[in-house]
Amino acid sequence: MIEKRKTVIKNRIKKALIPGAIREKKAAQRLLVSVKAQIADTGVLDRETLFVNCADTDREIQALEQQYQELMKGKDGIQVHFLFNLALGAFVQTFLIAKHNKADCDNKLHIMVPAKINPETGDVKLPNPEVPKFFDFLFVPDKSNIRLYLYILNYHFDEIDLTTWSSFAPGSLEADGSKDAYADYRGFKAIEYSEEEKRHGDEYLKKIGVTGRYVSFRNRVAKGGSLGGVRNGDTSTYYKAVDYLQNNGIQCVYVGLNENADELGNGIIDASKQYDAMMDLYIHSKADFFMGDHSGIISFAQLFDRPMILLNLPYFTMSGDAYGPTFVERDLLLPEKIFDTKNKKYLTIRQMLEYEMTYPEYKDLVEYYVNNGFVFEKNTEDEILSVVKEMLARIEGTFAYSAEEQKLMDRYFGIMQNNADRYEAKWCRASIGIEFLKNNQWLLD
Numbered sequence: 001m002i003e004k005r006k007t008v009i010k011n012r013i014k015k016a017l018i019p020g021a022i023r024e025k026k027a028a029q030r031l032l033v034s035v036k037a038q039i040a041d042t043g044v045l046d047r048e049t050l051f052v053n054c055a056d057t058d059r060e061i062q063a064l065e066q067q068y069q070e071l072m073k074g075k076d077g078i079q080v081h082f083l084f085n086l087a088l089g090a091f092v093q094t095f096l097i098a099k100h101n102k103a104d105c106d107n108k109l110h111i112m113v114p115a116k117i118n119p120e121t122g123d124v125k126l127p128n129p130e131v132p133k134f135f136d137f138l139f140v141p142d143k144s145n146i147r148l149y150l151y152i153l154n155y156h157f158d159e160i161d162l163t164t165w166s167s168f169a170p171g172s173l174e175a176d177g178s179k180d181a182y183a184d185y186r187g188f189k190a191i192e193y194s195e196e197e198k199r200h201g202d203e204y205l206k207k208i209g210v211t212g213r214y215v216s217f218r219n220r221v222a223k224g225g226s227l228g229g230v231r232n233g234d235t236s237t238y239y240k241a242v243d244y245l246q247n248n249g250i251q252c253v254y255v256g257l258n259e260n261a262d263e264l265g266n267g268i269i270d271a272s273k274q275y276d277a278m279m280d281l282y283i284h285s286k287a288d289f290f291m292g293d294h295s296g297i298i299s300f301a302q303l304f305d306r307p308m309i310l311l312n313l314p315y316f317t318m319s320g321d322a323y324g325p326t327f328v329e330r331d332l333l334l335p336e337k338i339f340d341t342k343n344k345k346y347l348t349i350r351q352m353l354e355y356e357m358t359y360p361e362y363k364d365l366v367e368y369y370v371n372n373g374f375v376f377e378k379n380t381e382d383e384i385l386s387v388v389k390e391m392l393a394r395i396e397g398t399f400a401y402s403a404e405e406q407k408l409m410d411r412y413f414g415i416m417q418n419n420a421d422r423y424e425a426k427w428c429r430a431s432i433g434i435e436f437l438k439n440n441q442w443l444l445d
Contacts, residue, residue, distance in 0.1 A: 064151040071139070071148075075109050078156065079164040083112040083140070088127035088296025093170040093324040095135050096303055099190040101168070102137060111139045111152065111160075127296065130278040134191045170322035177317070177426030178417075182325035190303045193285065201282035209269045214251040216283050216301070220293035220312070233293040233312045233378060239266045240381040241291070241388040248392065255283055256297055289391055291384075299324055309391055310430060311379050312336050315365065316349065316416065317356045317425045328413070331430035332387050332394075334379045337440070341373040348445045349412070353419045360425075387433035405434050411444045412437065 072078075081098070084090040098110070112132075117124040124142055126132070132140040141149040153160075166172040173181045193201065219233040235254075242252045246267060254264055257280075258272030271283060281300055284290060290301035291309035301308050302324045310326075310333040338347045347355075359365035369376070393399035401409060409431065416427050437443070 060147075061151070061155075064148055065155070067148050068152060068156065072109060074107070076107050078109045078111060078152070078160045079167075080111045080113050080160055080162060081138075081168045082165050083114045084169070085114040085124065085126050086116060089299045089324070090170055090296075090322045091127045092131055092296070092299035092303060093322050094168050095131055095138070096190045096299070096324065097170060097173060098138055098168045099135060100185060100188055105137060108161075109139060110137065111149070112141070114141065117141060117146075128277050128280070130281060170324060174322065174426040176424045177420040178424050180429060181426070182327075182429075185325040186327060186330075187305060188325075189305050191281070191285070193282070197282075201279065201285070204276065204279045204282065205286070208253070208271050208274060210251060210253065212251065213249060213288055214253050214269070214286075215245060216253050216255045216287040216290045218254060218256045218290075218292040218295070218297050220295040235264060237379065237381045237384055238291070240385045242266045242268060244385055244388060245392070250288060250392075253283055253287070255280055255300075288395055291388065291391075294321075305330075307331060307391060307395065308430070309333070309387055310428065311384060311387075313428070314338070314376055315356055315362070316353060317360075317419070317427050321362055323426065323428050326428050326430045328429055328431045332391055332433050333428060333430040334383055334387055334433050334436050335443075336379065337377040337443075338369065339375045339377060341375055346442070347374075349415055349443050350445070353415070353425075357419070357423050357425060383433070383436050386435035390433055390435065401434065405438065408437050408441065408444070409434070415444065 081094075083094055094112075098105070114124050114126075126142075132138065139145070139149070217238060219235050219238065238252075243266060245252055251269060252267075253269045253271050256272050257275050258270065264270050271280070281303070284300040284306060285304045287301070287306055289307035289309065290298065291311065292298065293312045294310045294314075298308055298310065305325075308326070308331045310331065313333050313335045316335065335349075335352075338352060339345070340347060355368065356365060359368050368374075390399060412432055419425055420427055
């Protein structure tokens with residue numbers, strides 16, 4: 001019976017702390033707390049009964065213990081935090097939130113537990129492996145430290161605070177949409193470059209052809225058929241806006257990794273063809289603003305508190321996706337219009353919100369739309385041009401709503417806040433492009 005009990009506990013520890021088995025934060029947190037309690041009750045915390053041998057010899061154990069003691073100098077505890085490393089947005093936003101809360105973290109060792117990692121080889125795929133380098137107060141497992149990571153979990157498990165599992169998770173922070181989870185993030189920059197890093201970054205910008213002011217942009221090109229492509233935009237719809245910006249002395253830099261991207265024209269600087277993970281970050285730090293479809297890359301702009309234009313948004317409440325810091329005074333959005341082919345009419349915002357509350361997960365929502373005759377209409381080149389003009393005017397301090405425009409915006413935000421209060425539904429707190437709203441006032445019915 002004792003051996004069976006030890007096996008059960010061993011398997012639960014493996015499921016809880018070896019990433020890949022963790023899929024849902026609340027269930028994972030309950031599991032972790034339960035595991036810790038069971039281990040404390042049975043006293044089986046030793047190298048023979050745990051799920052993996054983190055060291056081959058006593059000498060290696062001693063060496064790892066010395067590394068651990070060095071790591072713990074000035075610290076009085078260990079906390080573990082979930083790191084969703086399967087999507088860029090949530091991955092980057094986790095570091096942003098951790099940095100914002102760093103003042104409360106200084107006396108703890110913070111171990112990030114990736115959603116997917118091979119504990120034997122230390123292989124871990126990060127959406128951008130350069131991001132963790134700017135957050136050295138966090139312990140992120142990789143090939144260089146995997147043995148130490150496993151050693152801590154094996155030999156110091158009783159010292160770990162498991163209740164902090166979701167404390168840096170954007171989904172947890174955003175859970176109650178009736179409140180602005182990022183209200184005190186205004187003006188916050190999660191990364192500050194050294195002078196040497198700035199020099200290196202500026203040399204890279206010069207190398208790719210940047211000579212002055214510029215914006216970063218990216219259309220979403222992720223695969224996934226009719227479901228995955230709903231948020232994907234076409235670069236050709238950006239060209240009018242690109243021409244307008246260039247005529248105003250502002251260059252356009254296409255960012256991200258160019259695996260499936262279209263061929264670009266119109267004098268666009270295609271940094272994606274000279275992709276460098278570190279420089280992909282740096283580009284956003286100096287851009288006037290970012291424009292692009294809603295995807296994980298918006299989180300780079302958020303790291304540096306840069307304005308954003310979010311295009312081809314198929315939902316308002318983000319339907320399970322993390323959205324990170326978005327602000328009415330800084331950011332703009334354009335939603336996709338959704339046409340109901342059965343009833344021959346477009347959905348209003350209220351109707352879209354009803355569907356989003358019924359199907360709170362993105363995949364389920366889009367699957368319902370696609371399977372029931374709803375058609376998503378992408379933003380047009382003229383709509384994108386209008387919202388770019390608005391953003392530029394905002395940045396240059398020449399923008400102001402008319403009285404009638406302010407009434408429209410108040411109606412829009414009233415609809416969104418009412419839905420948030422009713423359902424605690426999070427929502428993207430960017431302003432909707434005013435020309436788009438004036439031309440589609442029926443959305444507010």
